[in-house]
Amino acid sequence: MDKLPVNLLALNVQEVTELVYKLGWPRYRLQQILKWLYQHRVSDIDAMTNLSKIDRARLRQVATVQRDDVLSRHIAQDGTGKYVWRLSDGLAVETVLIPEERRRTLCLSSQVGCTLDCGFCLTAQMGIKRNLRAHEIVGQVLNVQADLPEGEHLTSLVFMGMGEPLMNFEAVADAIQRITNMEWGLGFSPRRITVSTAGWIPRFPDVRRLGVNLAISLNATTNAQREHLMPAVNARYNLDTLLNACGEYVKYSERPLTFEYVLLAGINDTPEDAHRLASLLRGIRCKINLIPFNAFSDNSFQRPTPDVIDAFQQIVRNRGLDVFLRKSRGDDVLGACGQLGRSASEMLHPLMRQSKKTLPMYAKS
Numbered sequence: 001m002d003k004l005p006v007n008l009l010a011l012n013v014q015e016v017t018e019l020v021y022k023l024g025w026p027r028y029r030l031q032q033i034l035k036w037l038y039q040h041r042v043s044d045i046d047a048m049t050n051l052s053k054i055d056r057a058r059l060r061q062v063a064t065v066q067r068d069d070v071l072s073r074h075i076a077q078d079g080t081g082k083y084v085w086r087l088s089d090g091l092a093v094e095t096v097l098i099p100e101e102r103r104r105t106l107c108l109s110s111q112v113g114c115t116l117d118c119g120f121c122l123t124a125q126m127g128i129k130r131n132l133r134a135h136e137i138v139g140q141v142l143n144v145q146a147d148l149p150e151g152e153h154l155t156s157l158v159f160m161g162m163g164e165p166l167m168n169f170e171a172v173a174d175a176i177q178r179i180t181n182m183e184w185g186l187g188f189s190p191r192r193i194t195v196s197t198a199g200w201i202p203r204f205p206d207v208r209r210l211g212v213n214l215a216i217s218l219n220a221t222t223n224a225q226r227e228h229l230m231p232a233v234n235a236r237y238n239l240d241t242l243l244n245a246c247g248e249y250v251k252y253s254e255r256p257l258t259f260e261y262v263l264l265a266g267i268n269d270t271p272e273d274a275h276r277l278a279s280l281l282r283g284i285r286c287k288i289n290l291i292p293f294n295a296f297s298d299n300s301f302q303r304p305t306p307d308v309i310d311a312f313q314q315i316v317r318n319r320g321l322d323v324f325l326r327k328s329r330g331d332d333v334l335g336a337c338g339q340l341g342r343s344a345s346e347m348l349h350p351l352m353r354q355s356k357k358t359l360p361m362y363a364k365s
């Protein structure tokens with residue numbers, strides 16, 4: 001064996017298959033190892049008790065099981081949890097757990113920082129540090145599941161954290177394969193997974209093939225607005241091109257699309273915007289989530305007043321579209337939509353320092 005020990009979680013299925021082959025083991029060992037990693041979620045080769053002691057010792061010589069450490073865990077007053085992970089190269093990335101009644105939604109990151117430059121998003125200010133690898137994405141799920149109290153399970157996963165998932169598609173797809181595989185993986189239904197994109201349309205057909213939900217971060221009703229708010233992606237795929245791609249997507253997809261629309265006071269929240277939004281999306285099978293802007297420092301955008309938000313929603317609803325208002329969650333720990341990245345770049349926001357609880361992980365009694 002060369003260049004070992006290797007982290008088993010960092011290997012894709014093909015690479016684990018090759019390792020089993022190199023060790024001269026029968027093929028069923030592959031499923032056994034994968035099940036220990038993803039279903040039993042062990043963090044030690046010695047816990048793989050259906051491998052003989054001799055085989056475990058052989059495997060230990062060439063491999064380890066390593067998950068990313070937690071740097072900190074912040075709990076907002078509404079129960080939203082923000083985890084900051086330390087990656088093997090010292091960079092950090094964030095994940096947000098949103099508990100609501102019996103539901104447990106996990107908001108996953110796909111990149112450290114982001115290539116795109118959406119003006120209302122704190123992550124954009126970091127620039128791109130690097131893509132996450134598949135195991136660093138799956139690790140967010142494994143670690144948070146391990147941190148939940150006994151009997152609680154994650155109920156849905158959304159790729160709405162740091163980064164543009166469709167610009168790191170290979171790793172995201174590999175992670176989704178491990179998360180959804182029923183035989184040896186986490187067995188998560190693809191229907192409970194949503195990938196959110198700023199509009200990276202070349203990957204739309206690939207998302208459809210994965211069988212997961214697709215959400216589009218739209219945020220504008222004219223090209224001028226979108227150019228102002230999301231210049232990088234709009235320069236590649238303008239509003240017309242994006243909406244055409246969305247129309248094509250739903251023609252061949254069982255699932256409707258979701259459009260996310262961050263409401264920014266005085267920018268995209270007028271009655272004219274609401275009417276234009278309804279006209280643009282007419283004919284596309286979809287629902288719309290309105291997200292009142294979540295403030296962070298060094299940013300001039302404002303959240304609209306409740307009356308303006310309500311009026312906007314009413315107009316769109318009266319035009320016959322399914323439109324929902326997303327509650328802001330976790331904004332006192334910068335865990336809400338568009339607020340991720342500050343602690344990952346180790347620049348703690350004053351609000352976060354004041355956060356009621358900052359706990360080490362696994363602090364449950």
Ligand code: SF4
Nearest residue numbers: 114118121124163198
């Ligand atoms: S909103 Fe999403 S795509 Fe845009 S900069 Fe932020 S993380 Fe990147």
